[in-house]
Amino acid sequence: MVDYNAMTLDIRAKAKAMLENKEVKYIIGWERGANSFISRPVIIRDAGDTDRLVWNPGCVDNLTRYLVEEMQYKPKRGEEPDLSPVGIIVKPCDSKSIVELIKENIVPRERVKIIAVTNIGTVETNKLRKILQKIPQDKRAGIDILQDDNEFTIKYEGGELKVPRPELLANKCETCVTHNPVIHDVVIGDKIEGFEKDEWADVAELENMSPEERWKFWEAQISKCVRCYACRDSCSLCYCAECVFDKEKPFTWIDKTVDVSNNMFYHLVRAMHLAGRCVDCGECERVCPVNIPIRKLNRLLLKSAKDRYRIYPGMNPEDKPMFGSYDIADPDEVV
Amino acid sequence: MAEMIIKKVRVDGLFEAMKGKDVYAPVTEDGISRFKLVDGTPNLKFKNSRKPPKEAFFPQTEKMFDLVKDGTRFVGAKDVPSRDKDIVMFGIRPCDGRAFNVLDELFNWDYKDPYYLDKREKATVIGLACTLPEMPNNNCFCTSMGGSPGSSEGMDMLWVDIGDSYYVESLNDKGNAILELGKGIFEESGDDIRSSAGKAIEDAANAIDRKLDTDGVRDALAKTFDNDYWAEFSKRCMGCGICTFLCPTCHCFDIQDIVKNGEGVRQRTWDSCQFDYYSIHASNHNPRPEKKNRQRNRVYHKFYYSENKLGLVGCVGCGRCINLCPVNIDIIEVIQGAKELGQ
Numbered sequence: 001m002v003d004y005n006a007m008t009l010d011i012r013a014k015a016k017a018m019l020e021n022k023e024v025k026y027i028i029g030w031e032r033g034a035n036s037f038i039s040r041p042v043i044i045r046d047a048g049d050t051d052r053l054v055w056n057p058g059c060v061d062n063l064t065r066y067l068v069e070e071m072q073y074k075p076k077r078g079e080e081p082d083l084s085p086v087g088i089i090v091k092p093c094d095s096k097s098i099v100e101l102i103k104e105n106i107v108p109r110e111r112v113k114i115i116a117v118t119n120i121g122t123v124e125t126n127k128l129r130k131i132l133q134k135i136p137q138d139k140r141a142g143i144d145i146l147q148d149d150n151e152f153t154i155k156y157e158g159g160e161l162k163v164p165r166p167e168l169l170a171n172k173c174e175t176c177v178t179h180n181p182v183i184h185d186v187v188i189g190d191k192i193e194g195f196e197k198d199e200w201a202d203v204a205e206l207e208n209m210s211p212e213e214r215w216k217f218w219e220a221q222i223s224k225c226v227r228c229y230a231c232r233d234s235c236s237l238c239y240c241a242e243c244v245f246d247k248e249k250p251f252t253w254i255d256k257t258v259d260v261s262n263n264m265f266y267h268l269v270r271a272m273h274l275a276g277r278c279v280d281c282g283e284c285e286r287v288c289p290v291n292i293p294i295r296k297l298n299r300l301l302l303k304s305a306k307d308r309y310r311i312y313p314g315m316n317p318e319d320k321p322m323f324g325s326y327d328i329a330d331p332d333e334v335v
Numbered sequence: 336m337a338e339m340i341i342k343k344v345r346v347d348g349l350f351e352a353m354k355g356k357d358v359y360a361p362v363t364e365d366g367i368s369r370f371k372l373v374d375g376t377p378n379l380k381f382k383n384s385r386k387p388p389k390e391a392f393f394p395q396t397e398k399m400f401d402l403v404k405d406g407t408r409f410v411g412a413k414d415v416p417s418r419d420k421d422i423v424m425f426g427i428r429p430c431d432g433r434a435f436n437v438l439d440e441l442f443n444w445d446y447k448d449p450y451y452l453d454k455r456e457k458a459t460v461i462g463l464a465c466t467l468p469e470m471p472n473n474n475c476f477c478t479s480m481g482g483s484p485g486s487s488e489g490m491d492m493l494w495v496d497i498g499d500s501y502y503v504e505s506l507n508d509k510g511n512a513i514l515e516l517g518k519g520i521f522e523e524s525g526d527d528i529r530s531s532a533g534k535a536i537e538d539a540a541n542a543i544d545r546k547l548d549t550d551g552v553r554d555a556l557a558k559t560f561d562n563d564y565w566a567e568f569s570k571r572c573m574g575c576g577i578c579t580f581l582c583p584t585c586h587c588f589d590i591q592d593i594v595k596n597g598e599g600v601r602q603r604t605w606d607s608c609q610f611d612y613y614s615i616h617a618s619n620h621n622p623r624p625e626k627k628n629r630q631r632n633r634v635y636h637k638f639y640y641s642e643n644k645l646g647l648v649g650c651v652g653c654g655r656c657i658n659l660c661p662v663n664i665d666i667i668e669v670i671q672g673a674k675e676l677g678q
Contacts, residue, residue, distance in 0.1 A: 033663040035474065035545070040663035041571040061662065065573065126366070129473065129658075137544050140473070224365075226386065226395065228607070230575035234661055246612050255593050256604040258395045287661035289577050290385060291365050 001148040002189070007117060008055045010188045011089060014115055019047040024087035024113050028066045030059040035141060038125060041066060053089070055188070057123045057145045057152065060170070062281040063088055064097040064236040071107055072241060087113040091122070093172070095181040096279035096314025097236040102183075103317050104277075106239055116181030118189035120147065121165070121173035125286060131163055172282030172295060175199050182315055203299050218264070218297075224290040225263040227256070231284035231294050232270060237277050244269065271297045276305040276322025279314035337505040337514060339521040340528055341494075346501075349517040350376045353423055359391045360425040370424070379496070382469055383428045383653065387583035389438060391424055392454045395580075395605045399450065402592065402599030409599055415450075422458035423513075428470070430477045430653040432462045432489035434583035439489075440645040441586055450603075459509045462490035466535045471543045474654030476667060478540055479547040482651055485536030495532035502532035545654070547667045548674075549638075555677025556639045560631070564676055568669060569630035571662045576607035578633065578656035578664070584641075584649050587613070608632050634669060 015027045031042035031052045038058045043066070044050055067088055075081045090098065095116050101107040123145065132140055135156050144155040152168045154161040166174070177199050179192040206214060229245070232238045244253050245266055254265050278298040285295040305311040308331055311322040341349065350358070360377035361368040367385040403411040427435075439455065442448035465471055465484035477483060487493040492510035494501040503521060505511050514521055559565075579585040589606040592599060606613055609630070614623045623629050641649030650666065657665050 034665035034668040035657075038663060043570050066571075132473065137542055140544075226576075226580050228576035228580045229610075230573065230577050230661060233573040233575040246610070248612065252591075255591055256396070256589060256606075257593065257602065258604065283661075287573075287575070287577075289581055289659045291367055 001146065002120060004056045004146060007188050008053065011055055011115060011117070012050045012053050014186050014188070015044065015053055015087060015089075016047050016050040018087050018113060018115075019044070019050065023085065025082065025084045027053070027087035027089070027115075028063045029053040029089040029115075030055065030061065030063070033058075038123075038128065055089070055117055057121065057147050058128075059091070060122050060125060060286060062094040062097060062234070062236060062283045063090065064094055064101065065234060065283075067098070067107060067112060068101065068236055068239045071101075071111070072239065083111065085111045085113050087115060089115045089117065090181065090184075091117055091119045092178045092181045093119075093176060093279070093281045094236075095183050096178065097281055099183050099314045099317050100237060100277055100279055101239075103313075103319060103321055104237075109317070113186075114181070114184045115186045115188060116184035118180050118187065118192045120149070120179060120192060120195065121169050121176070123152070123168050124170040126291070127168050131161070131168060134161060135159075170282065171202075171285070172280065175202055176280075183317065200299075200303060202296070203303055206296055206300060219260055221292050222263045222267055223260045224292055225258070225267070226290060227258055227263065227266065228289060230287040230289065231292075234283040234287045235274075236281070236283075237274060237279075238270070267294070267297065271301060274298055275301040276309070276311050277313050278302055337511060338524040338529060339503045339505070339514060340497075340500045340524045341503055341517070341521050342500045344499075345520050346379075347376045348520045349513075352516050352520070353513075356421045356423050358423045358425055359388070370426075373425075377426065379426060379463065380469055381426070382472060383431070383465075383655075385655075385659075386581060387434065387653070387655065388424060388427055388431050389434065389583055389586075391422065392435075392451050392458065393438065393442075393586065393588075397450055397603050399590070399601045399603055402594070402601065404597070404599070409594075412601070417453050418457055420457075422454060424458055424460045426463045427460050427490060428465055428653070429462060429482055429484060429486035429488070429490075429493075430475075430480075430651040431583045432460060433477075433480075433482050433486060433651045434653070435460065435489035437584040437641070437645065437647050437649055437651070438586060440647055444645065459492070459513060460490045461510075461513065462487060462493040464493060464495040464532070464536055465539045466496045467538055467542060471539055472654055472658065474545055474657040474665075474667075475543050475652065476545040476547055476654060477652035478543050479545075479549060479667075480648060480650055480652035483536065484539035484543070485533075495535055497528065497531045497535055502528050545667060547652075547670055549648070549670075551678070552638050552670055552674060553642065555674045556635060558677040559673050560635075562673075562676055564672060565631040566625075566627040568664065568672070569626045572609070572626045572630055572664060573662060574609055574611060574626055574629070575661070576605075576609055577659050577661070579607040579609055580605055581655045581659055583651060583653055583655070584637070608636070630664070634666070634673070637666075638670065 018024045026043050026045045028043055030039040032054055033040040039054055041061050041063055070086050102109050139156045146153040151165055152163045179195055282295055358373055359370045360373045361381045361384050362371045368381045369384050369386045370388045398415055400412040400414050402409040403413050442451040487506055491507055493504045505514050587606045588603040590603045592601050615621045637649035
């Protein structure tokens with residue numbers, strides 16, 4: 001059984017020390033959400049507030065998007081730029097985002113202090129919503145979620161509910177092979193070993209479809225899109241200060257028409273911009289309000305990059321980016 | 336006001352009688368429901384729709400007119416013809432019915448919006464009261480916003496699930512026309528039926544555990560505009576459009592001329608005050624440059640400006656923005672926080 005309570009206390013102590021020693025100007029972490037179903041991002045500036053920080057399987061957000069925001073912050077007129085480091089708490093999957101951001105010169109390594117947790121998996125928000133229906137409405141506030149290798153335990157006032165792991169585990173965690181952080185200043189939690197999985201189990205289904213079947217699949221999914229751009233806004237690697245889809249001057253690349261054609265253009269362009277960069281943190285799919293399996297698109301590209309160019313993003317800051325490197329062994333059938 | 340009942344097994348017959356009208360009803364696909372044009376009888380066991388029903392009257396993308404060409408120049412406009420078919424909106428939940436009231440006021444305000452009104456006037460809204468076990472949702476709070484699981488505001492007819500049949504209340508001529516259309520299908524109701532419908536609604540209302548005391552919200556907001564509070568909670572906002580696009584009363588739109596292959600149309604599409612380019616001026620000045628300005632605008636628009644301008648609060652308590660915000664910005668918590676500050 002993972003001891004989330006001990007890890008939380010450990011995180012708080014580390015965060016408190018960092019703030020007190022002025023190693024960082026603030027800490028980006030998770031706190032308990034309103035109505036307590038799921039944790040949410042919080043920025044802690046005061047060492048006295050570190051007790052707000054939590055770590056549990058409901059800490060679903062990839063917080064590195066707030067790191068990007070800090071790096072891209074433009075001081076207002078008369079404001080002195082403050083380049084001191086910030087602290088951030090990351091899961092192993094999120095730590096890959098930081099590697100990629102360092103690789104792409106968005107985050108200077110010295111400007112971030114990384115408190116990384118080891119993790120066997122987080123919950124899927126959609127699945128949790130359904131399971132919560134089984135708990136009496138007035139008992140839902142203040143629930144706690146625990147996890148071991150086989151099951152989740154949802155504790156609530158006056159009872160507990162055991163849920164087999166697959167029924168609550170986030171889809172992305174089912175195929176994840178990164179359970180230990182790839183970059184860190186401090187590690188919280190025991191090293192996780194075992195947990196071998198077939199990383200590409202979910203991709204085979206799409207790969208085995210004919211192009212026509214695949215098109216039909218995506219057409220149905222993409223037609224649901226409402227173009228709220230939550231997938232882009234949640235993505236730590238979608239960091240362009242002005243996104244091509246927002247650009248209106250001197251002309252628009254894409255109109256705001258919400259139909260399959262324009263939605264597809266948006267999703268395909270975004271996917272291509274992430275090819276060889278996406279670390280599969282799964283935020284795009286988690287935040288989608290209409291349940292589009294966006295990750296599948298990115299994972300097909302992730303696998304292509306690996307199979308064809310031996311590029312697997314997010315593992316080492318010294319790696320060269322896919323589009324910034326050339327190898328004579330690269331397949332060249334289109335050149 | 337006429338009261339009737341309809342047996343569940345006879346609902347098919349009514350849908351048969353409504354053929355020839357555009358019937359929108361909730362359709363559940365991939366676990367989420369949405370109002371769509373339907374052919375047959377929809378499944379009426381549904382959680383409230385993910386995308387609000389406003390899209391039937393105010394589609395996300397709507398053609399305003401065709402551009403008329405002379406040679407290579409666009410010289411005029413050809414209006415979109417008025418809609419020829421009547422619309423039936425079936426299965427509207429009470430919060431969304433009340434949201435139509437807000438949209439009606441807005442699109443009838445200083446300018447009568449022909450696109451919205453054309454569809455709205457031809458539509459009959461048949462509501463479905465929220466009853467257990469499908470409703471309420473985790474974050475429903477309609478009872479705090481002046482509504483109820485059995486509110487019939489904004490509707491022409493309200494149905495209440497009472498087991499093997501629906502209690503039906505017709506509220507006006509449009510509702511009576513449906514009763515007329517389903518003559519022989521609807522049956523006489525009685526006092527005991529009315530009271531079991533009342534009981535079902537009461538049970539649903541009791542199951543709503545999220546509450547917001549709206550007393551004094553306006554006074555508080557009048558004092559807190561410049562408070563750091565808005566910067567504090569909106570730090571975690573990602574700036575996506577979920578809370579506004581999925582809000583049943585949000586109504587901002589953008590207008591674009593689309594020219595392709597020599598043909599052109601002018602169209603409007605939903606826009607969101609949470610996008611940073613929403614308020615950007617031609618000069619590149621942005622009066623709402625930061626997330627705090629944009630989140631504050633959303634809250635003030637619903638709980639302050641809307642009441643000043645339209646006489647109605649812009650929030651009906653459907654809970655969609657709370658359920659779907661990826662970073663748990665919770666409008667109940669936000670308003671409560673503002674109230675505490677403004678006291």
